[in-house]
Every structure is written in C-alpha cells, then in structure tokens.
Amino acid sequence: MSTGQRTRPFEMYETRVESIDNLSPRNVNVRFQLPQGKEKYFKAGQFVQIFVPREGDKPRRTAYSIASPPQLTDSFELCVTRVDGGVSSGYVHQLKKGDKVTVLGPLGRFTLPDNLPRDVVFIATGSGIAPFRSMVNDLLYKETDKNVYLLYGNRHDDDILYQKEWEKLASTEKNFKLYLTLSQPKNWTGPKGYVGSKIEEFIPNLKEKDYYICGLSTMIDSVKDKLRELEVPDSQIHFEKYD
Ligand SMILES: Cc1cc2nc3c(=O)[nH]c(=O)nc-3n(C[C@H](O)[C@H](O)[C@H](O)COP(=O)(O)OP(=O)(O)OC[C@H]3O[C@@H](n4cnc5c(N)ncnc54)[C@H](O)[C@@H]3O)c2cc1C
Known part of the structure; x- marks a missing residue:
C-alpha cells in the first residue's frame, strides 16, 4: 500500500491473473498481480493497454480503465464488459487464474486535480x-x-x-x-x-x-x-x- 501520490511514466509489465470474478451476466472483475518486487504508481482514472495475442501477428493493444484505487500498488483490477464478437473483451473473459498477460501503463489524463475546487x-x-x-x-x-x-x-x-x-x-x-x-x-x-x-x-x-x-x-x-x-x-x- 502507498498514499498513491507518486506517478511514473508508463512501463510494460508482465502480470499474472490473480482472480477473475463475475460481476454481472456480461462483466468480470480481473485482478492482475505484478511480478514480485514490482509496484505500479498511477493516478485514479488512468488506464492500461493489455496485449491481446494474435497468431502470426503483433498483439492487439486494448485500453481498459484501472478499476482499483492507486493505494493498491502490487496489483490492479480491471472491469471488462463482454462485447458480442469482441476480440479483446472475449480474450479477457476467457482468462484463468495464473495466466500471463502483458500490460502497458499507466496512460491517460482523465484524472482529478490534487485539490478539488468544488464538489x-x-x-x-x-x-x-x-x-x-x-x-x-x-x-x-x-x-x-x-x-x-x-x-x-x-x-x-x-x-x-x-x-x-x-x-x-x-x-x-x-x-x-x-x-x-x-x-x-x-x-x-x-x-x-x-x-x-x-x-x-x-x-x-x-x-x-x-x-x-x-x-x-x-x-x-x-x-x-x-x-x-x-x-x-x-x-x-x-x-x-x-x-
Ligand atoms: C480509454 C479507454 C478506457 C476503456 N476502459 C474500458 C473498461 O474499463 N472496461 C471495458 O469494458 N471497456 C473499456 N474500454 C473499451 C475497450 O477498449 C474495448 O473497446 C472494448 O472492450 C471492445 O473491444 P473488443 O475487441 O472486445 O471489441 P471490438 O471487436 O473492437 O468491437 C468494438 C465494439 O464494442 C463496442 N464497445 C466498446 N466498449 C464497450 C463496452 N464497454 N460495452 C459495450 N460495448 C462496447 C464499441 O461501440 C464497438 O462497437 C475502454 C476504451 C478506452 C478508449
């Protein structure tokens, strides 16, 4: 755990699926564990790109917002909707505990100011x-x-x-x-x-x-x-x- 104040430029991480839970008929929450000793600092609201493997081609990179708070630094969670026929969401939904997933992040500017000016x-x-x-x-x-x-x-x-x-x-x-x-x-x-x-x-x-x-x-x-x-x-x- 940290105060979540620090941020670093984006980096590539080799993660492992720690858990995958059904949240609704079309949505899962996936927790990804970072390699031992690695920590990831991000601002709430940022996203990661996951690398979706493709046979004979470069991986497809798809954005998913980080659904866990920045105080959690050795793992992070994504919340993914299964889109009919969707390549990347289909890939996430078939993941199993222990699977390896390459992730790039943190990315994005959809974040809050340090001091909120109003509600x-x-x-x-x-x-x-x-x-x-x-x-x-x-x-x-x-x-x-x-x-x-x-x-x-x-x-x-x-x-x-x-x-x-x-x-x-x-x-x-x-x-x-x-x-x-x-x-x-x-x-x-x-x-x-x-x-x-x-x-x-x-x-x-x-x-x-x-x-x-x-x-x-x-x-x-x-x-x-x-x-x-x-x-x-x-x-x-x-x-x-x-x-
Ligand atoms: C910055 C950013 C953050 C994102 N964060 C999330 C996230 O946290 N969770 C998440 O589920 N998706 C998120 N997305 C959408 C995600 O990147 C993919 O577009 C989505 O998973 C569909 O990819 P696919 O390969 O399965 O489908 P594709 O084969 O690429 O089909 C795309 C179709 O899916 C539709 N679509 C895209 N997202 C959704 C959705 N959430 N629900 C229903 N239909 C959708 C689009 O309108 C489009 O018609 C985010 C996108 C961006 C740009």
Whole structure:
C-alpha cells in the first residue's frame, strides 16, 4: 500500500491473473498481480493497454480503465464488459487464474486535480464505472472535504456493478451520495430512467459542481447536452469515451 501520490511514466509489465470474478451476466472483475518486487504508481482514472495475442501477428493493444484505487500498488483490477464478437473483451473473459498477460501503463489524463475546487459528480453507465471506482475510493481514502456524487445507470437489476460496495460506502461515508437508476427494471423499486434525466432530480446547486462522465459515446453526448442545457460551464465537464 502507498498514499498513491507518486506517478511514473508508463512501463510494460508482465502480470499474472490473480482472480477473475463475475460481476454481472456480461462483466468480470480481473485482478492482475505484478511480478514480485514490482509496484505500479498511477493516478485514479488512468488506464492500461493489455496485449491481446494474435497468431502470426503483433498483439492487439486494448485500453481498459484501472478499476482499483492507486493505494493498491502490487496489483490492479480491471472491469471488462463482454462485447458480442469482441476480440479483446472475449480474450479477457476467457482468462484463468495464473495466466500471463502483458500490460502497458499507466496512460491517460482523465484524472482529478490534487485539490478539488468544488464538489464532484461522477456519471457512468455499465463498465464506465471502472475509473470512478478508483477515483471515489481514492477521494474517500484521502478524506476529501468535498461532496462526492455517483449517478450510475444500468439496464437491468443484475447489471449494477459493485452494487454492495457502493451501498456500503454510501452508508458509512457521509459525503458520498449514491444514486442508482435502471432503464429496464424488473423487481427494482429504486429510481428508473436514463442517467441524463436524473441530474436535476438528484444534484443540488448543479451549476456549482465538476462533472466526470465515462462510458459509451451516445450516453456521454446526451449527458453533455443535458448539462449544457442546465447551464453547467463546459470547463466543469470532463469525460472519457470507451468507443
Ligand atoms: C480509454 C479507454 C478506457 C476503456 N476502459 C474500458 C473498461 O474499463 N472496461 C471495458 O469494458 N471497456 C473499456 N474500454 C473499451 C475497450 O477498449 C474495448 O473497446 C472494448 O472492450 C471492445 O473491444 P473488443 O475487441 O472486445 O471489441 P471490438 O471487436 O473492437 O468491437 C468494438 C465494439 O464494442 C463496442 N464497445 C466498446 N466498449 C464497450 C463496452 N464497454 N460495452 C459495450 N460495448 C462496447 C464499441 O461501440 C464497438 O462497437 C475502454 C476504451 C478506452 C478508449
């Protein structure tokens, strides 16, 4: 463990799969162990590229956001959605404990400033939650004095990733506010609808917040349009597109 303050330029790592767990029908959480004595320093929100082997060709490099907090330095976790016919996500989903995987990182600038100027709102759908699992845990570990909102949308009841973790944090951390919403619920009695339609309902003083959005581009574009309609300045809107 470290305070997660240090960062280094990107590097190549030979990792081993330590565990692979189903989070939902289409998502796994994979923990990769670094070689003994190696540590990786990164900022919450950064991603790695994994090398997907291809017969007779160079490996395919695919980006995945780091889903574990920077305080964990001898291993890291990814949260990967299985895309139908997807080469890289298919590769990750067939990994087994002990498999070797080459990884390059950390990369990317989708990170938080060292001192938050105002409250933050994280908005995600599906595996877009990955960088926010790292950021939220990092902020709470550092005992931020700002409010941290998470507005997380999914389709079905069993699609919510890390649900128990989020609910536990929301019950123990008074400045962490959790809002889950489902677009096609079955037995769910909580909020229903898309994330974009929930901003006005859940976020107080919404022009005074910084927004971080992550997931697929259709969701991000519609949330950005909504925030502009609500007169949130562009300088307070940050995003990472997966496609
Ligand atoms: C900076 C960055 C970080 C990323 N982090 C993550 C992450 O943490 N977890 C993750 O699952 N993916 C993440 N992605 C997406 C990932 O890089 C791949 O694009 C994705 O796994 C599909 O690759 P594939 O080879 O399986 O599919 P391909 O054969 O390349 O097919 C791509 C298709 O998959 C769609 N797609 C891409 N991502 C998703 C998704 N998450 N859910 C549903 N459809 C998708 C695209 O719209 C496109 O139509 C990230 C992308 C970027 C650029």
